[in-house]
Amino acid sequence: MPNRRLPDSPMRVAPQTLSGSANGDRPESPAPKPKAKSSDVKPPEKHTSLLKASAGVGIALGIATAGSFLLFRLLNRMKVEGLENIPDSHENVLYCPNHSSLLDNFALGVGLYIPRMLFRPEYIPINLADRKNFFGDPSSRRFKDRVLRVLGEYFFKNLRTFPVDRRGVGLEQVDQWVEMLRQNIVIVFPEGTRSRTGEIGRGRAGVGKLIYDARPTVIPVRLIGTDEVLGVGKLIPSFFRTIRIVIGKPLDLSELIDQPLPEDERKRHDLYREIASRVVAAIRALGHGKPLPLDKPSPQTDDDPEGDLESATAAPAAETKSAAERQSADAPEQS
Template sequence: MSSRTSITPTGPGFFTNLWHAFGLFFWVILLRILNHVRIQNLENIPKRGEHGVLICSNHISALDPFVIAVTAMPFFSPVWWRAPAKEELFRWPLVRTIIGTWGGFPVRRGKRDFEAIETMTRLLPVSVIVIFPEGRRSPDGRLQPGKAGVGKIIYDAKPAKVIPVMIEGSDRLLPKGRILPRLFQTVTITYGAPLDLSRFFSLENSIKLSQQVVDVVMQSIEQLRRNRP
C-alpha cells in the first residue's frame, strides 16, 4: 500500500509516543534551551486530548513545524498530531518512515492535491493537523496568499477549532539555504483565538468560497502580527 493511502485515523500507541517524546526532547533543547522561544496567548493552545483542531500558521523557515511542536504538542498525546510535507521528501525510504511515524503525509506543491485534501478532511475530526496555508515558505518573510485547498478542507471537515498562528524570527534561526541552525536567537510564536467560520458552512461549495474561507484565516494571521506588543 502506498504512503499516500496507508494513514489510519487512530491515536499513537505507547512506543510511537515514546519516539515522539525523544524527538520533542531534542527540539526542546535546540529551540528552548540553546535558543529562546517566546509564546504569546498560551490559553489558545489546544488542550491535551482535543481533536478536530486545525492549526494554520505562516511559514518562514523549515523549523516552523518544530516551533509549533515544542510549544503546543503534549508529551504522550492521546491523539495524533499530523502535518503535510512536500512529496519530494517521501522519495527516500528512511525519511519517509521518519516523517510517517511523526504523522506526516505527502502533498504535491504547486497545484491542488485532491488526494491530500481528502486525507486531511478525513483525518481532521480525530486529529490535530498543523498546516501552512501559503503552501511553501515565504521568500521574504511577508505573508503570502493562502491556498484555496485549505479553505476546502475547512469547509468539508468543519473542524471544532481553527487556530491562527504567527511565527516570527525562525527565519533568522534557520534561513533558507542554511543547513545548521544558528544559536541564541529569539523566536516569537503567537496563538490566536479560534476562528468562527460557521457562516460559510451553509453556503454552496465552490472554489471562490474556499478562497474566501482561507482569506479570512490569512487575515487573522496577519492581525496577530499587527497586534503583537
Template sequence: MTYRLLRLVLSLLVYVLLRPQVTGLHNVPRRGPVILASNHLSFIDSIIIPLVVPRHVTFIAKAEYWTGRGLKGRVSRWFFTTMGHVPVDREDPRAGQRSLDDALEVLQRGGAFGIYPEGTRSRDGKLHQGHTGVAWLALAGSAPVVPVALRGTDKVQPVGKRLPRPSRGIQVHFGAPIDPSRQLTAGARPAQVRRELTDHVMSSIHKMSGQELAA
C-alpha cells in the first residue's frame, strides 16, 4: 500500500510538472522477467522509468542512500526502500557481481529490473560503451532486454545539481524487446556473445536517443 501511494503521488507530480512524452510502452511485457536497459543522464532517471512503466521496476542504488543521518537520511532510506530498490556498496570489490546476483534474483521471481549499461551517468551527454553485465544478466535470467532511451532528464536535474527543476522536454522511448537467445551461435565464445549482445542493446538505445557516441 505504501508503495502504491508513493507511486501515485510521484506520478501526479511528474505528469503535472514534467509531462513526459512516452512512446513504445507496448514493448514492455506486462508480466514475466524483463530487463529495461537505459541510457543515463540524470538522477531522476531511476524515478521516471518506474513511474511510466505499468509494473514494479527494481533498480540498483548506491548504499549511501540508506546510510545517511538525520531527517534527510531517514527520508532517503524510506524512499529507496519503499521504491524497492536494492543497495550496493560501491567500496566492495565484488559490488558489480553482487549487483548482478541481486538483479538475477529479481528476474527469477518474474520481476522487471532496470539497468544502465554505461555504468554511471553520462557527464558529457554522450552515449558511452555499455558494460557486458546487461548481457550476462539477460542470458543468465533468460530475460528479454527492452532498450530505453531518455531525453531531456539532464535538463530537469543536471549532474551536480541537488534539486530538480520543472521542464517539459522529457521523452521516454521504449524499443522492441531483444531476445538474448538469438545472440547465441554455435562455437561462439561467451565473452564474444556478451559483447555482441551488449552492443546490440546500445545500438538500439543510440537510434532512439540520438546521442553522440563517445569516442
C-alpha cells in the first residue's frame, strides 16, 4: 500500500507562538494576582424591596433576624431607650456606639431597626468590619479562616457587611466610605476596637475625618451589657443577662465641621481628633461607665482588629513623623 502523507495536526503550534523565546525557553508563569484591598471591594448593594433583592439577602436576613431575636430577646433581656431619636432617613446617618463585643452590630440591628428592615431593607445598616474577624484571613489555610471566608461571602456580605483590612488603611478608603455613608446608614465604632475593661476609650481621628467629609446625622449610642453576653475572649455566649441600648439625640457638630479645613497637617489631624472626642463624650454621657482621660492610652490593644476605624487613626506620637505616616494616621478602619 503506498504511503500517504498525513495532514498536519491542527493541534500543532509553532514554537514562536508560545509564551517565551523561540529557542525553547520555558514559557513564563503568569504573574500572581494582586491581593484584594478594601478599596477594591464593591460597596454593599442597597435594596428597596426584598422582592427585588437576591435570595441570599433574604435568607441571610432571615437567619440573622431569627438568631438575634432568640439571643437578645428570649435568652437574654434587652431594653432600648431613645427610639424617638432614630432618624426617618436611610441616607447619611451615622451611628456611633461604644464597642465591647462582637455581638454589638447584631444587638444594634435588633434594637434599632427590627422589624422595620424586614419590610424596608434600605434601613439595613452598613457595617465596616475587620476582614479577618468576619471574612477570614485570605492567606490562611486554617479551618477557622476557611469557614469565615464562606460565611463572609454568603452570609455577612448579604447583611451589608463591608470588609476592611486592619493594616494599610489609606485615605482613598476613607473617601470610599464617605460615598457609602452619604447614601446609606452606617455603624462606626469611634474607639476603633473592643474594650477589654468596659471603659470607653478615646475616639480615632479617622472617625472625625469621616464626619467632617460626609456631614452626616451623627447619633451616639451607648451599649451596656453586650460584653457580659460575649466579651473579649469568649467563644460561647452567656444567657439571662440584661442588655441596655441608649440612643442619644443627633449631635450638633457644626461648630467643628463648618470650620475651613486647616492646611497644616497637624492642625487638620487635631480637628479630626476633636470631632471624634466630642462623639465619644456624648456616648459616655448616655450611660454608666468610668470615663477614660483623652490624654491617656486606650485600654484596647492592637491585636484586636475588630473595631470600626481602628488604631491607624491614632494621633502621631511625635512631630518627627513623616507625611506618609501622618496620612495613614488620619485613615479610619472598621469592625
